Amino acid sequence: xxxxxxxxxxxxxxxxxxxxxxxxxxxxxxxxxxxxxxxxxxxxxxxxxxxxxxxxxxxxxxxxxxxxxxxxxxxxxxxxxxxxxxxxxxxxxxxxxxxxxxxxxxxxxxxxxxxxxxxxxxxxxxxxxxxxxxxxxxxxxxxxxxxxxxxxxxxxxxxxxxxxxxxxxxxxxxxxxxxxxxxxxxxxxxxxxxxxxxxxxxxxxxxxxxxxxxxxxxxxxxxxxxxxxxxxxxxxxxxxxxxxxxxxxxxxxxxxxxxxxxxxxxxxxxxxxxxxxxxxxxxxxxxxxxxxxxxxxxxxxxxxxxxxxxxxxxxxxxxxxxxxxxxxxxxxxxxxxxxxxxxxxxxxxxxxxxxxxxxxxxxxxxxxxxxxxxxxxxxxxxxxxxxxxxxxxxxxxxxxxxxxxxxxxxxxxxxxxxxxxxxxxxxxxxxxxxxxxxxxxxxxxxxxxxxxxxxxxxxxxxxxxxxxxxxxxxxxxxxxxxxxxxxxxxxxxxxxxxxxxxxxxxxxxxxxxxxxxxxxxxxxxxxxxxxxxxxxxxxxxxxxxxxxxxxxxxxxxxxxxxxxxxxxxxxxxxxxxxxxxxxxxxxxxxxxxxxxxxxxxxxxxxxxxxxxxxxxxxxxxxxxxxxxxxxxxxxxxxxxxx
Amino acid sequence: xxxxxxxxxxxxxxxxxxxxxxxxxxxxxxxxxxxxxxxxxxxxxxxxxxxxxxxxxxxxxxxxxxxxxxxxxxxxxxxxxxxxxxxxxxxxxxxxxxxxxxxxxxxxxxxxxxxxxxxxxxxxxxxxxxxxxxxxxxxxxxxxxxxxxxxxxxxxxxxxxxxxxxxxxxxxxxxxxxxxxxxxxxxxxxxxxxxxxxxxxxxxxxxxxxxxxxxxxxxxxxxxxxxxxxxxxxxxxxxxxxxxxxxxxxxxxxxxxxxxxxxxxxxxxxxxxxxxxxxxxxxxxxxxxxxxxxxxxxxxxxxxxxxxxxxxxxxxxxxx
Numbered sequence: 001x002x003x004x005x006x007x008x009x010x011x012x013x014x015x016x017x018x019x020x021x022x023x024x025x026x027x028x029x030x031x032x033x034x035x036x037x038x039x040x041x042x043x044x045x046x047x048x049x050x051x052x053x054x055x056x057x058x059x060x061x062x063x064x065x066x067x068x069x070x071x072x073x074x075x076x077x078x079x080x081x082x083x084x085x086x087x088x089x090x091x092x093x094x095x096x097x098x099x100x101x102x103x104x105x106x107x108x109x110x111x112x113x114x115x116x117x118x119x120x121x122x123x124x125x126x127x128x129x130x131x132x133x134x135x136x137x138x139x140x141x142x143x144x145x146x147x148x149x150x151x152x153x154x155x156x157x158x159x160x161x162x163x164x165x166x167x168x169x170x171x172x173x174x175x176x177x178x179x180x181x182x183x184x185x186x187x188x189x190x191x192x193x194x195x196x197x198x199x200x201x202x203x204x205x206x207x208x209x210x211x212x213x214x215x216x217x218x219x220x221x222x223x224x225x226x227x228x229x230x231x232x233x234x235x236x237x238x239x240x241x242x243x244x245x246x247x248x249x250x251x252x253x254x255x256x257x258x259x260x261x262x263x264x265x266x267x268x269x270x271x272x273x274x275x276x277x278x279x280x281x282x283x284x285x286x287x288x289x290x291x292x293x294x295x296x297x298x299x300x301x302x303x304x305x306x307x308x309x310x311x312x313x314x315x316x317x318x319x320x321x322x323x324x325x326x327x328x329x330x331x332x333x334x335x336x337x338x339x340x341x342x343x344x345x346x347x348x349x350x351x352x353x354x355x356x357x358x359x360x361x362x363x364x365x366x367x368x369x370x371x372x373x374x375x376x377x378x379x380x381x382x383x384x385x386x387x388x389x390x391x392x393x394x395x396x397x398x399x400x401x402x403x404x405x406x407x408x409x410x411x412x413x414x415x416x417x418x419x420x421x422x423x424x425x426x427x428x429x430x431x432x433x434x435x436x437x438x439x440x441x442x443x444x445x446x447x448x449x450x451x452x453x454x455x456x457x458x459x460x461x462x463x464x465x466x467x468x469x470x471x472x473x474x475x476x477x478x479x480x481x482x483x484x485x486x487x488x489x490x491x492x493x494x495x496x497x498x499x500x501x502x503x504x505x506x507x508x509x510x511x512x513x514x515x516x517x518x519x520x521x522x523x524x525x526x527x528x529x530x531x532x533x534x535x536x537x538x539x540x541x542x543x544x545x546x547x548x549x550x551x552x553x554x555x556x557x558x559x560x561x562x563x564x565x566x567x568x569x570x571x572x573x574x575x576x577x578x579x580x581x582x583x584x585x586x587x588x589x590x591x592x593x594x595x596x597x598x599x600x601x602x603x604x605x606x607x608x609x610x611x612x613x614x615x616x617x618x619x620x621x622x623x624x625x626x627x628x629x630x631x632x633x634x635x636x637x638x639x640x641x642x
Numbered sequence: 643x644x645x646x647x648x649x650x651x652x653x654x655x656x657x658x659x660x661x662x663x664x665x666x667x668x669x670x671x672x673x674x675x676x677x678x679x680x681x682x683x684x685x686x687x688x689x690x691x692x693x694x695x696x697x698x699x700x701x702x703x704x705x706x707x708x709x710x711x712x713x714x715x716x717x718x719x720x721x722x723x724x725x726x727x728x729x730x731x732x733x734x735x736x737x738x739x740x741x742x743x744x745x746x747x748x749x750x751x752x753x754x755x756x757x758x759x760x761x762x763x764x765x766x767x768x769x770x771x772x773x774x775x776x777x778x779x780x781x782x783x784x785x786x787x788x789x790x791x792x793x794x795x796x797x798x799x800x801x802x803x804x805x806x807x808x809x810x811x812x813x814x815x816x817x818x819x820x821x822x823x824x825x826x827x828x829x830x831x832x833x834x835x836x837x838x839x840x841x842x843x844x845x846x847x848x849x850x851x852x853x854x855x856x857x858x859x860x861x862x863x864x865x866x867x868x869x870x871x872x873x874x875x876x877x878x879x880x881x882x883x884x885x886x887x888x889x890x891x892x893x894x895x896x897x898x899x900x901x902x903x904x905x906x907x908x909x910x911x912x913x914x915x916x917x918x919x920x921x922x923x924x925x926x927x928x929x930x931x932x933x934x935x936x937x938x939x940x941x942x943x944x945x946x947x948x949x950x951x952x953x954x955x956x957x958x959x960x961x962x
Contacts, residue, residue, distance in 0.1 A: 032818045034818060034819070516799060593811075601811065604811045605832075608722035609745070
């Protein structure tokens with residue numbers, strides 16, 4: 001059965017390449033960037049009338065505009081407190097020393113003094129990098145988005161945890177939100193809520209809420225059933241059970257959910273600058289436009305610092321509750337005393353930061369931003385000057401060997417050939433239902449008029465996923481088999497996952513210039529950590545008895561990997577490929593900023609040219625369609641192989 | 643566990659309460675800042691990424707802060723609709739240099755942004771080749787001959803045709819139309835950023851490799867590469883003003899760069915409104931400041947240097 005399937009696949013690919021050769025250049029549906037189809041110009045006109053109606057239509061006056069006003073006000077209040085100068089003043093309400101004091105105290109109160117010290121160092125680092133105000137803006141926006149996300153996400157998550165029906169209704173939305181590339185929904189949100197902090201907050205929430213819902217419902221669902229049953233049998237009402245038993249028991253897992261929500265919100269900080277979010281995204285994005293690697297690097301480090309700060313302080317709060325030794329009376333007393341002292345110190349620091357200028361505005365003398373920037377620029381210049389043979393060679397190798405041939409097949413062959421090929425692959429890999437679904441979605445892309453651009457994006461995604469799987473499998477097998485590799489790589493993978501792709505887009509652009517390869521490589525770097533994690537978990541989950549049996553039978557290490565571990569971890573590997581595809585897709589489209597072309601460029605150009613706005617919105621929808629096609633095929637395949 | 647958490651939340655609320663109390667009373671730092679603000683008010687200037695823009699915006703900002711006592715915020719954001727939207731929403735008041743040739747019409751029609759004329763700078767976009775090529779192939783600067791040199795510009799990304807580089811997404815461009823209308827064997831690549839173009843021209847000139855791309859005046863690259871203008875490819879004189887109507891057979895028109903202000907600023911009788919309406923300088927002025935910024939002077943210092951050297955002109959802008 002399996003043999004026949006792989007022959008089928010191989011046969012159809014060979015036929016496809018053959019037909020693509022013959023029919024090369026026909027019916028490619030290519031249109032110029034500035035051209036609109038009747039459909040895209042229709043959407044553009046609709047968008048225009050929405051914009052024009054923002055001050056007149058009832059939906060806007062009574063629904064969207066008030067939401068915008070409230071969220072804007074909320075963000076602005078936090079910014080006024082710590083980030084932007086108050087009216088008629090040069091400093092915000094709380095200066096930098098006060099913020100450091102408060103953060104140190106809060107982290108100390110919820111976890112240990114070591115974490116508090118780390119947090120202080122990281123904050124001071126952001127200041128020394130000359131990024132104080134940007135950092136505070138980012139904290140304000142993240143805080144607002146996280147609080148609002150939790151306000152919606154926690155109740156919804158608990159509901160989904162308690163009711164199967166609620167979970168069933170929410171699941172498709174959660175799935176969709178997870179494969180939705182961030183670049184896609186920013187433009188529609190900005191259309192309704194205008195450019196600014198409100199749009200940025202809402203876009204961040206759309207990204208963060210699903211994660212919060214998922215983990216919370218998971219936390220409620222995986223509880224030990226015994227105490228819950230005991231509580232019900234003793235006659236507690238369902239709300240009593242929830243408040244007194246389920247939520248307290250799930251507390252630790254819920255804190256993990258909060259941690260993940262914070263990290264998701266933070267990873268949005270940079271890209272949100274594209275729709276007017278204040279904060280660290282601004283120096284990163286402007287560094288991209290004027291390609292100042294040094295400036296991008298300095299702002300990037302500040303983002304990393306902020307990510308570590310938020311991650312460590314929230315995950316330490318979750319871990320602290322693990323101890324089962326009840327505190328003695330003396331412990332409690334001592335803790336109380338230190339807390340009071342810390343609190344007083346925090347208050348003093350706030351007071352000082354409001355009275356003395358050096359404690360209010362970060363002093364110029366304590367800044368290393370210029371030096372770091374210059375050093376980075378010098379290093380980059382050296383690499384550009386001396387290693388360009390290597391970097392150009394690598395770029396040309398990938399471009400000529402796989403990128404160009406694949407792009408020719410996909411974009412230069414007639415659309416009906418590629419559509420039938422996609423249906424064919426979906427049929428073989430996922431079955432009839434997947435085949436029909438893939439066919440319908442592919443036809444939607446054809447009808448939208450952006451087929452040619454979609455094929456460019458598809459090419460880059462496939463090449464990026466291939467590279468990701470090569471690196472990801474190799475590293476994943478290594479990490480899965482060696483505990484030492486696991487221990488040394490794990491923190492690195494965690495860090496890489498929280499780092500927004502924009503941060504390393506700037507240096508990669510410096511190395512490889514404005515090309516498709518820059519876009520692809522950024523996608524590969526973004527997707528590799530998650531693939532490594534999934535593959536290594538799959539390898540670790542293989543029952544040790546299987547491996548022992550193989551070893552006893554005299555298999556070599558290579559045989560164990562290829563004949564036992566990989567086949568046994570097959571389902572996880574298919575899922576990892578799926579994740580890899582979605583991750584690469586969501587970043588490859590950002591490559592439109594750096595010469596990548598395709599759908600991503602149309603989304604970006606739609607943001608800055610009114611006459612192409614409709615086309616940009618449709619391009620966003622096409623990215624989503626591509627993602628859904630990938631996701632459905634791979635999910636169906638994983639389902640089958642189990 | 644509970645007993646550990648209670649005091650912390652109590653102290654936490656104490657800290658927040660204390661912070662609120664402290665913020666209630668005015669502190670010495672705030673008092674000292676109070677004197678700076680005059681009757682000008684508080685305004686936001688849009689900051690776009692290119693150095694020429696930064697030069698104009700920073701000069702205006704420095705004058706507003708030092709001479710008029712305005713409170714000025716400078717907000718970095720993308721050009722085009724994003725900025726017009728922000729001006730409509732009231733978060734941006736001044737856009738000092740717009741190349742769009744009327745793309746703000748939709749917003750100005752409903753009174754959300756107000757066109758207050760040009761700032762004296764004139765933008766001229768064109769297609770340029772790396773200057774060294776002009777010496778080797780003197781007839782390349784005539785658009786009629788571009789086609790026969792197309793093969794020179796092939797690279798890994800251009801799919802067997804010549805690579806023709808365009809700038810960032812927001813910039814006015816008719817590159818694709820030029821290629822198709824003149825039946826040139828080129829593939830248009832959107833480099834996405836200004837520096838990609840700077841890199842392209844600089845590297846091509848240094849390594850004597852072929853390069854053709856989008857360039858314009860006023861631009862600081864001209865100061866660093868004085869013979870760049872030699873590489874300007876001549877197309878027949880232009881016959882369009884709206885890029886959407888261009889045939890692609892003719893060259894770009896010269897564009898006066900427009901100043902736009904928000905309704906709020908236009909309606910207010912602020913001295914800042916007068917400054918923005920009167921602001922006018924030449925391409926050379928802008929290049930001077932922009933080059934300083936590009937060479938590492940802070941925008942504030944570069945702007946101040948120009949202001950100090952042109953006291954009379956500044957006085958005229960202020961209407962004194």
